Structures are given as C-alpha cells and as structure tokens.
Amino acid sequence: xxxxxxITTGGTIEKVYQEQTGSLANLDSKIERYFRLLRLPDLRxxxxxxxxxxxxxxxxxDRQVVLEAVRHKLQQPAPVVITHGTDTVVETGLLLKxxxxxxxxxxxxxxxxxxxGFEGSDGLQNMTESLLxxxxxxxxVYLVIHNQVFPIDRVRKDRENARxxxxxxx
Amino acid sequence: xxxxxxITTGGTIEKVYQEQTGSLANLDSKIERYFRLLRLPDLRxxxxxxxxxxxxxxxxxDRQVVLEAVRHKLQQPAPVVITHGTDTVVETGLLLKxxxxxxxxxxxxxxxxxxxGFEGSDGLQNMTESLLxxxxxxxxVYLVIHNQVFPIDRVRKDRENARxxxxxxx
Amino acid sequence: xxxxxxITTGGTIEKVYQEQTGSLANLDSKIERYFRLLRLPDLRxxxxxxxxxxxxxxxxxDRQVVLEAVRHKLQQPAPVVITHGTDTVVETGLLLKxxxxxxxxxxxxxxxxxxxGFEGSDGLQNMTESLLxxxxxxxxVYLVIHNQVFPIDRVRKDRENARxxxxxxx
Amino acid sequence: xxxxxxITTGGTIEKVYQEQTGSLANLDSKIERYFRLLRLPDLRxxxxxxxxxxxxxxxxxDRQVVLEAVRHKLQQPAPVVITHGTDTVVETGLLLKxxxxxxxxxxxxxxxxxxxGFEGSDGLQNMTESLLxxxxxxxxVYLVIHNQVFPIDRVRKDRENARxxxxxxx
Numbered sequence: 262x263x264x265x266x267x268i269t270t271g272g273t274i275e276k277v278y279q280e281q282t283g284s285l286a287n288l289d290s291k292i293e294r295y296f297r298l299l300r301l302p303d304l305r306x307x308x309x310x311x312x313x314x315x316x317x318x319x320x321x322x323d324r325q326v327v328l329e330a331v332r333h334k335l336q337q338p339a340p341v342v343i344t345h346g347t348d349t350v351v352e353t354g355l356l357l358k359x360x361x362x363x364x365x366x367x368x369x370x371x372x373x374x375x376x377x378g379f380e381g382s383d384g385l386q387n388m389t390e391s392l393l394x395x396x397x398x399x400x401x402v403y404l405v406i407h408n409q410v411f412p413i414d415r416v417r418k419d420r421e422n423a424r425x426x427x428x429x430x431x
Numbered sequence: 432x433x434x435x436x437x438i439t440t441g442g443t444i445e446k447v448y449q450e451q452t453g454s455l456a457n458l459d460s461k462i463e464r465y466f467r468l469l470r471l472p473d474l475r476x477x478x479x480x481x482x483x484x485x486x487x488x489x490x491x492x493d494r495q496v497v498l499e500a501v502r503h504k505l506q507q508p509a510p511v512v513i514t515h516g517t518d519t520v521v522e523t524g525l526l527l528k529x530x531x532x533x534x535x536x537x538x539x540x541x542x543x544x545x546x547x548g549f550e551g552s553d554g555l556q557n558m559t560e561s562l563l564x565x566x567x568x569x570x571x572v573y574l575v576i577h578n579q580v581f582p583i584d585r586v587r588k589d590r591e592n593a594r595x596x597x598x599x600x601x
Numbered sequence: 602x603x604x605x606x607x608i609t610t611g612g613t614i615e616k617v618y619q620e621q622t623g624s625l626a627n628l629d630s631k632i633e634r635y636f637r638l639l640r641l642p643d644l645r646x647x648x649x650x651x652x653x654x655x656x657x658x659x660x661x662x663d664r665q666v667v668l669e670a671v672r673h674k675l676q677q678p679a680p681v682v683i684t685h686g687t688d689t690v691v692e693t694g695l696l697l698k699x700x701x702x703x704x705x706x707x708x709x710x711x712x713x714x715x716x717x718g719f720e721g722s723d724g725l726q727n728m729t730e731s732l733l734x735x736x737x738x739x740x741x742v743y744l745v746i747h748n749q750v751f752p753i754d755r756v757r758k759d760r761e762n763a764r765x766x767x768x769x770x771x
Numbered sequence: 772x773x774x775x776x777x778i779t780t781g782g783t784i785e786k787v788y789q790e791q792t793g794s795l796a797n798l799d800s801k802i803e804r805y806f807r808l809l810r811l812p813d814l815r816x817x818x819x820x821x822x823x824x825x826x827x828x829x830x831x832x833d834r835q836v837v838l839e840a841v842r843h844k845l846q847q848p849a850p851v852v853i854t855h856g857t858d859t860v861v862e863t864g865l866l867l868k869x870x871x872x873x874x875x876x877x878x879x880x881x882x883x884x885x886x887x888g889f890e891g892s893d894g895l896q897n898m899t900e901s902l903l904x905x906x907x908x909x910x911x912v913y914l915v916i917h918n919q920v921f922p923i924d925r926v927r928k929d930r931e932n933a934r935x936x937x938x939x940x941x
Contacts, residue, residue, distance in 0.1 A: 273453060278551075280544045280593040283443060283485075285455065300884075300893045300917040302934045315453075374450045374810075380548030381448075383810050389899040392918055397907045407810040408902055423450040424812045470714075470723050470747040472764045544640075553640050559729040562748055567737045577640040578732055594642045613793060618891075620884045620933040623783060623825075625795065655793075714790045720888030721788075763790040 264305045264339040265395055267292070268330055270323075270353075271314040272346030274373035274384045285376070287313040292344060295377050295385055301392070309334070316346020316353075316372075324353050328360050331368065340366050340395035344388075347372040347418055347425075350404060354413035358402040367398040369405045370413065374423045383407065434475045434509040435565055437462070438500055440493075440523075441484040442516030444543035444554045455546070457483040462514060465547050465555055471562070479504070486516020486523075486542075494526050501527060501538065510536050510565035514558075517542040517588055517595075520574060524583035528572040537568040539575045540583065544593045553577065604645045604679040605735055607632070608670055610663075610693075611654040612686030614713035614724045625716070627653040632684060635717050635725055641732070649674070656686020656693075656712075664693050668700050671708065680706050680735035684728075687712040687758055687765075690744060694753035698742040707738040709745045710753065714763045723747060774815045774849040775905055777802070778840055780833075780863075781824040782856030784883035784894045795886070797823040802854060805887050805895055811902070819844070826856020826863075826882075834863050838870050841878065850876050850905035854898075857882040857928055857935075860914060864923035868912040877908040879915045880923065884933045893917060 269275065271287040279286055290310040311330050314323060331341055345353055354370045361368075371391040377384035387406050394405040402413040406425055419426045439445060441457040449456055460480040481500050484493060501511055515523055524540045531538075541561040547554035557576050564575040572583040576595055589596045609615065611627040619626055630650040651670050654663060671681055685693055694710045701708075711731040717724035727746050734745040742753040746765055759766045779785065781797040789796055800820040821840050824833060841851055855863055864880045871878075881901040887894035897916050904915040912923040916935055929936045 276453075278455075278545050278549050281590060283455070285448075285453070299896055300934070302917055302919070302932075304918055375448050378550030379448050386809055386899050389896050389918075390903045393900045393903050393915075393920075394907065396918070397904065397920065405903075407812055408814055408899075408906070409812070410903075410907065420451060422812075424810070469726055470764070472747055472749070472762075474748055556639055556729050559726050559748075560733045563730045563733050563745075563750075564737065566748070567734065567750065575733075577642055578644055578729075578736070579642070580733075580737065592642075594640070618795075618885050618889050621930060623795070625788075625793070715788050718890030719788050760791060 262303055262305045263396065264307065264337075265392065266334045266339055266341045267306055267308045268327070268334070268341065268343045269308065269310050270312050270316070270319070270327060270343065270345045272316050272344060272350070272372045273376055274344050274371075274387070275313065276376040278379075287315055289313065291377060292388070295388065298385065299389060299392070304392070307334075314346070316349040319346070319349055319353070324356050327353055328356060331357060331361070335361075335364075335366065338366050341368045342388075342391045342395050343368065343370045345370050345372050347374065347406075351413060351416060351418070354402050354404060358413050361402075364400050364402070366400055367395055368402045369395045369398070370403065371405050432473055432475045433566065434477065434507075435562065436504045436509055436511045437476055437478045438497070438504070438511065438513045439478065439480050440482050440486070440489070440497060440513065440515045442486050442514060442520070442542045443546055444514050444541075444557070445483065446546040457485055459483065461547060462558070465558065468555065469559060469562070474562070477504075484516070486519040489516070489519055489523070494523050497523055498526060498530050501531070505531075505534075505536065508536050511538045512558075512561045512565050513538065513540045515540050515542050517544065517576075521583060521586060521588070524572050524574060528583050531572075534570050534572070536570055537565055538572045539565045539568070540573065541575050602643055602645045603736065604647065604677075605732065606674045606679055606681045607646055607648045608667065608674070608681065608683045609648065609650050610652050610656075610659070610667060610683065610685050612656050612684060612690075612712045613716055614684050614711075614727070615653065616716040627655055629653065631717060632728070635728065638725065639729060639732070644732070654686070656689040659686070659689055659693070664696050667693055668696060671697060671701070675701075675704075675706065678706050681708045682728075682731045682735050683708065683710045685710050685712050687714065687746075691753060691756060691758070694742050694744060698753050701742075704740050704742070706740055707735055708742045709735045709738070710743065711745050772813055772815045773906065774817065774847075775902065776844045776849055776851045777816055777818045778837070778844070778851065778853045779818065779820050780822050780826075780829070780837060780853065780855045782826050782854060782860070782882045783886055784854050784881075784897070785823065786886040797825055799823065801887060802898070805898065808895065809899060809902070814902070824856070826859040829856070829859055829863070834866050837863055838866060841867060841871070845871075845874075845876065848876050851878045852898075852901045852905050853878065853880045855880050855882050857884065857916075861923060861926060861928070864912050864914060868923050871912075874910050874912070876910055877905055878912045879905045879908070880913065881915050
C-alpha cells in the first residue's frame with residue numbers, strides 16, 4: 262500500500278449550489294464523495310479538510326496554515342495532493358516551494374474551473390490526474406490540471422481561456 | 432403523434448456556470464440537451480426559447496410576452512409546458528389563468544431548485560413529470576414539480592425548504 | 602402525505618453488470634439508490650422487493666406471487682407501481698386486471714429497455730413518470746413508459762424498436 | 772502541442788448494451804464520446820479504431836495487427852495509449868515489448884472492468900490516468916489502471932477481485 266496525503270482548502274472544485282440563495286459557496290468538503298467514484302486498490306489516502314475558501318479570499322495567514330499542514334504531514338514523508346482555488350494556487354505553490362527547500366516528495370496542487378458534480382466539470386479529471394502524478398513525479402512542487410504538469414514556478418492562469426499555460430522561468 | 436409546446440423563459444433550471452466569473456447566469460437555453468436524454472417516441476415537441484431571465488427580474492411586460500406567446504401557440508391547441516424561475520412562477524401562472532378564460536388545454540408550469548446538470552438537480556425530474564402531466568391533466572393552469580401537481584391558484588413557494596406547498600383557495 | 606406502494610420484480614431496469622463474468626444479471630434490487638435521486642416531499646413510498654427475475658423466466662407461479670403481493674397491499678388501498686421486465690410485463694398486467702375486478706386504485710407497471718445507471722437508460726425517466734401517473738390516473742391497470750400511458754389491454758411490445766405501441770382493444 | 776496516438780481494440784471498456792438482445796457487445800468504438808468529457812488543451816490525440824473485440828476472442832493474428840499498427844504509428848514517434856480487453860491485455864503487451872526492442876516512447880495499455888458509461892465504471896478513470904501516464908513515463912510498455920502503473924512483464928489480472936496485481940519479474 263502507498264500512502265498519499267490529500268489536503269483540501271476549498272476553491273471552485275468544492276463549491277456547492279445553495280438553493281435558498283441561488284448562489285455558490287464553499288460550505289463543506291465534497292471531495293470524499295467523488296473519491297469514492299475512483300478505484301484506488303493499493304492507495305491509502307489520508308484526507309485533511311483544512312479550510313473552505315475561495316482562493317481570492319485566502320490571506321497570507323491562510324497560506325501559512327497550508328504550509329504548516331504540509332510540514333506536519335511530511336514528518337512522515339509521502340506524496341501530497343492539495344486542492345485549491347485556481348486564482349491563487351500558484352501563489353500558494355510558490356510559498357511551498359520557497360519554504361520547503363529539501364523537499365523529498367512531490368507536492369501536487371490542483372483545482373477546477375467548474376465545481377465537481379456540475380455538467381462539464383473538470384474536477385474529477387484533475388483529481389484523477391493529480392493522484393497519478395503524485396506517484397510518478399520526482400520531488401518538487403507542481404500544478405497538475407487538464408492533462409498538463411507544470412513546475413509551480415513556470416505556470417500562470419489564463420483566465421480568459423479557463424486554463425493554465427507555461428511561462429518561461431524567471 | 433401528440434404535439435406539445437414547450438416555452439422556456441429562463442430561471443434556475445437553465446442557469447449555467449460561467450468559468451470566467453465563477454458565477455451563475457441565464458445565458459442560453461440548455462433544455463434541448465436534456466430533452467435528448469428522454470425517450471418521447473410519440474411526442475412532437477415544439478420548443479420556443481422566449482427569454483432567459485431569472486424570474487426575480489421578470490417584469491409585468493415580460494409576463495405579457497409569455498401570455499402572448501401562449502396565445503399565439505393556442506391558435507393550434509395543444510398542451511403547453513413552460514419552464515420558469517420558481518420565485519415568480521406562480522405570479523406568471525395566475526396571469527395566464529386570469530387571461531385565458533376559455534382555456535381548452537392544460538398549461539403546466541415548472542422549474543427547478545438546482546440547475547439542470549448540477550449534482551442533485553431536480554430539473555430533469557420536473558421536466559419528465561411536466562411532460563407526462565401535460566398529457567394526463569384536464570384543461571387548466573398548473574404547477575408540476577417534485578411529484579406534485581398544484582392548481583396554480585393553490586400553491587406557494589416554501590423557500591426555506593426549497594419546495595412548493597398547497598394553500599387554501601382564496 | 603400520500604402513500605404509494607412500489608413492488609419490484611426484477612427485469613432489465615434492475616440488471617447489474619457483473620465484473621467477474623462480464624455479463625448482466627438480476628442480483629439485487631437497485632431501485633432505492635435511484636429513488637434517492639428524486640424529490641418526493643409529500644410521498645411516502647413503501648418498497649417491496651418481491652423477486653429478481655428476468656421477465657422471460659417468470660412462471661405462472663411467479664405471476665401469482667405478484668398478484669398476491671398486490672392483493673395484500675390493497676388491504677390498505679393506495680396506488681401501486683410495479684417494476685417488471687418488459688418482455689412479459691403485459692402478461693402480468695393482464696393477470697392483475699382479470700383478477701382484481703373491483704380495483705379502486707391505479708396499478709402502474711413499468712420497466713426499462715436499458716438498465717438504471719447505464720448510459721442512455723430510460724429507467725429513471727420511466728420511474729419518474731410512473732410515480733406521477735400513479736397520482737393522476739383513475740383506477741385501472743396501466744403500462745407507463747416513454748411518456749406514454751397505455752391501458753394494459755391495449756399495448757404490446759415492439760421489440761425491434763425497443764418501445765411499446767398501442768393495439769386495438771380485442 | 773503534444774501528439775498522442777490512441778489505438779482502440781475493443782474490450783469491456785467499449786462494450787455497449789444492446790436493447791434488442793439484452794446483451795453486451797463490442798459493436799463500435801465509443802471512446803471518442805468520453806474523450807470529449809476531458810480537457811486536453813495542449814494535446815493532439817490521433818485515434819485509430821483498429822478492431823472491436825472481446826480480448827478473449829483475440830487471436831495471435833489480431834495481436835500482430837496491433838503490433839503492426841503500433842509500428843506504423845511509431846514511424847513518427849509519439850506516446851501510444853492502447854485500449855484493450857483486460858483478460859489478454861498482458862499477452863498483447865508482452866508481444867509489443869518483445870517485438871519493439873529499441874522502443875523510444877511509452878506505450879500504455881489500459882482497459883476497464885465495467886464499460887464506459889455504466890454505473891461504477893472505471894473506464895474514464897483509466898483513460899484519464901493513461902493519458903497522463905503517457906506524458907510522464909519513460910520509454911517502455913506499461914499497464915495503467917486503477918491509479919497503478921505496472922511494467923508489462925510484472926503484472927497479472929486478479930480476476931476474482933477485478934483488479935491487477937504485481938508479480939515478480941521472471
């Protein structure tokens with residue numbers, strides 16, 4: 262059995278539709294319901310529901326909480342998948358990269374453009390890809406989404422086209 | 432073959448998730464995509480996309496447009512199903528009832544609490560029920576939703592519980 | 602609250618795919634999982650899992666068991682929905698009609714051409730329609746499927762086109 | 772843009788339910804419909820529908836046809852994903868490994884325990900994983916399924932548990 266840590270922080274991937282208000286919100290984690298659709302016979306997944314935030318509302322303090330959660334998990338090293346809003350996922354990933362210099366495992370950040378369970382959602386695709394990427398990638402911090410794998414310091418969101426694209430390393 | 436008129440006006444049932452803004456909107460009609468999931472071997476459905484409005488934004492003039500569309504269709508009488516936002520569907524239905532005194536066919540209004548294609552949506556259930564109710568009900572104006580059939584002057588929305596309930600006839 | 606009896610007998614609507622053999626079988630009832638997808642706020646559904654048979658394998662004795670189950674339920678009258686394989690659903694329905702002369706409620710038989718939960722399935726549509734038809738129809742025995750309502754003595758399966766069609770009353 | 776070759780050969784992943792006979796068959800390729808559910812913004816997928824066979828019915832001649840199709844594609848090298856029935860996928864993979872000694876790209880074989888589009892199907896998961904694995908793996912022949920990546924000479928099907936397991940290299 263392989264161990265994998267999953268840390269959820271909110272973002273579009275976990276948004277739910279609220280019937281009383283007709284709006285979307287990060288109320289609760291729904292990732293576990295979608296994990297149950299996947300077959301993971303030799304994977305032991307440990308899920309931590311850390312926060313439920315739209316990533317535009319994540320503060321520096323919130324990102325520190327993510328970093329500390331990762332540090333805590335890595336006391337017993339295993340790959341990490343973090344679900345996160347796409348608007349500031351790169352910012353959080355860059356903080357992890359800067360703050361974890363001797364990182365010995367892959368940390369895969371992912372999210373979605375449309376919430377899990379909504380027509381046309383990319384959420385389950387991105388989760389599936391991230392779980393596999395966490396097995397195959399060398400140590401480092403990555404964004405995995407839409408069949409693409411980006412080192413975290415070489416990617417930016419292309420909001421207009423609802424995707425991520427490569428940037429040259431600065 | 433039976434003929435059935437379907438008139439779409441927007442409402443939650445047709446809302447779509449917009450990736451660029453992260454919000455919901457009535458942009459376009461998506462009912463036809465969901466109709467294709469249903470088997471209707473002896474039904475000839477004529478769909479009219481009349482407007483795409485959140486029903487809280489429907490004006491008296493909009494309701495007149497609905498009434499005129501129904502009047503126009505009924506020159507060749509056949510049952511009518513109207514999809515509509517749930518917040519003011521009763522108001523539109525009452526206008527139809529008052530304005531169509533010699534009505535010879537059933538007019539079924541319906542909608543949804545969660546958009547078609549979102550997890551937990553009641554949209555396809557309500558469409559399926561309305562299409563059958565339009566065959567079985569006598570002439571009159573009805574709200575059909577959640578396995579319930581209400582004469583339009585005996586129903587109100589129970590917003591807190593995201594359902595409709597009977598009221599005594601005034 | 603309305604009461605409704607649902608009696609399941611097997612048939613295509615409840616077939617499941619067996620991974621070990623790569624074949625389909627009537628192993629267990631799965632209708633309750635699909636019922637949970639429907640909103641039935643004022644309906645009290647009592648489900649009886651009577652048998653799990655391909656309807657081509659139903660014997661006269663099996664049909665008597667169905668009849669006795671219906672008789673037992675009707676000691677406290679309420680509408681009845683029976684899920685059944687489509688190949689002999691009419692035969693079972695005709696037995697019910699002949700054997701229940703003073704029937705005071707509607708009995709709705711239904712089934713599916715493709716199992717519940719398989720792409721393109723008509724199962725949930727037919728269940729949704731049957732639950733509504735059981736509210737709206739007068740006393741009698743009916744087949745409800747594909748937005749159609751047939752008195753049980755006026756219908757036959759058109760196997761080639763995977764649908765049911767009307768026949769003249771004999 | 773990355774290029775990826777997909778070669779389909781049939782197997783459970785592509786089986787369809789036939790309403791007229793009530794049985795499953797490999798009639799036609801349905802993978803393209805499911806590909807459209809995935810977002811692959813920088814991937815150019817070239818799909819070849821080679822055959823539609825239950826893998827228990829694949830002959831040595833059929834496996835040669837697969838090998839020749841791969842050889843033909845590799846004239847312009849790019850990763851290859853092959854969908855295949857699970858019962859003999861390892862046999863086909865071993866032939867590819869033996870016959871393509873200087874292989875410069877990854878060849879990923881995959882399949883499913885339950886057909887695409889059936890409740891509980893692992894087909895889309897396995898496709899998603901295979902498309903990502905084809906990007907990340909070094910040259911070689913692999914089976915990718917259920918979040919697992921097996922070198923083709925170290926895997927066998929565990930039919931009873933509907934999964935694949937590692938074997939020691941002979």
